[in-house]
Amino acid sequence: MDGSTIIFYLLAGMTLGCGFLSVLTRQIFRAAIYLLFALIGIAGLYFWMNYEFIAAVQIVVYVGGIVVLIIFSIFLTQQAGDTLASPKLGRALFSGLAVFCAFAFTMLQIWQDGFVKAGTAGEPLTVRKIGEKMLSTEEGGYALPFEVISMLLLAAMVGCIVIALRQKPETEEIK
Amino acid sequence: MQPGLFHILFISTTLFFLGVYGFFTRRNLITMLMSLELILNSVNLNFIAFNKYLWPGQMEGLFFTVFIIAIAAAEAAVAIAIIINLYRSHRSIDVESAEEMKY
Numbered sequence: 001m002d003g004s005t006i007i008f009y010l011l012a013g014m015t016l017g018c019g020f021l022s023v024l025t026r027q028i029f030r031a032a033i034y035l036l037f038a039l040i041g042i043a044g045l046y047f048w049m050n051y052e053f054i055a056a057v058q059i060v061v062y063v064g065g066i067v068v069l070i071i072f073s074i075f076l077t078q079q080a081g082d083t084l085a086s087p088k089l090g091r092a093l094f095s096g097l098a099v100f101c102a103f104a105f106t107m108l109q110i111w112q113d114g115f116v117k118a119g120t121a122g123e124p125l126t127v128r129k130i131g132e133k134m135l136s137t138e139e140g141g142y143a144l145p146f147e148v149i150s151m152l153l154l155a156a157m158v159g160c161i162v163i164a165l166r167q168k169p170e171t172e173e174i175k
Numbered sequence: 176m177q178p179g180l181f182h183i184l185f186i187s188t189t190l191f192f193l194g195v196y197g198f199f200t201r202r203n204l205i206t207m208l209m210s211l212e213l214i215l216n217s218v219n220l221n222f223i224a225f226n227k228y229l230w231p232g233q234m235e236g237l238f239f240t241v242f243i244i245a246i247a248a249a250e251a252a253v254a255i256a257i258i259i260n261l262y263r264s265h266r267s268i269d270v271e272s273a274e275e276m277k278y
Binding site for chain 2: 005008009012015016019020022023028031032035038039042045046049050051053054057058061062065066069070073074076077078084085087091092095096098099100102103106107110111115116117118119120121122123125129130133134142145149152153156157159160161163164166
């Protein structure tokens with residue numbers, strides 16, 4: 001058992017443990033913090049697989065963006081020290097059972113499937129290659145999805161502002 | 176045992192079904208959103224693992240992951256705007272309290 005294997009198991013344990021706690025804990029703020037550590041564990045797994053670019057994107061977008069957004073919205077909408085109501089026993093039981101059966105079925109499929117390695121190892125991925133491919137308009141380039149995503153982000157931003165806009169006071173009639 | 180594709184798939188499957196369990200049992204919109212993030216992350220992990228172990232030297236999985244992360248960010252922002260607006264009008268973010276659009 002070498003160092004890389006030990007690091008993998010540490011990251012896996014951190015990710016799964018924090019994921020479990022994030023789903024099961026009764027305090028919403030703790031759930032957000034456990035989610036944060038689960039996402040950091042996933043970023044660590046990307047590092048472990050030598051996908052540094054994706055790991056950096058994961059940390060910047062998820063840890064630096066989405067979790068902070070979630071924590072702010074918890075502050076805005078939750079009373080401090082509130083605990084969430086525990087789910088009804090029947091609902092927890094049946095969803096646990098359904099999830100366990102689906103999990104066992106999926107793992108069985110994965111276990112039985114001999115995945116065939118289809119490609120040959122090329123040169124290592126560099127950020128330069130990723131950027132050139134992302135903006136290339138030739139065949140296999142990703143210029144069009146890139147532009148579509150930028151439009152989507154713009155639309156989401158405008159939509160957020162419109163949705164979260166405070167309504168005008170009642171004196172003005174809504175058209 | 177040297178970790179490989181199967182181990183990564185085990186992690187991502189577990190995370191996915193944890194997210195599904197949270198989505199089923201939680202009644203608070205923010206925690207449901209958090210479960211959704213877990214699900215999306217497990218999908219990303221799958222794409223990267225398949226790209227690394229089955230198609231090394233290609234970049235399709237990587238680009239799918241980048242685009243999924245971008246869409247997830249947009250989705251989380253819109254969802255939180257809706258949640259805050261709902262809290263303003265209903266003083267609660269339980270799914271049971273937002274029943275007006277049900278019928």
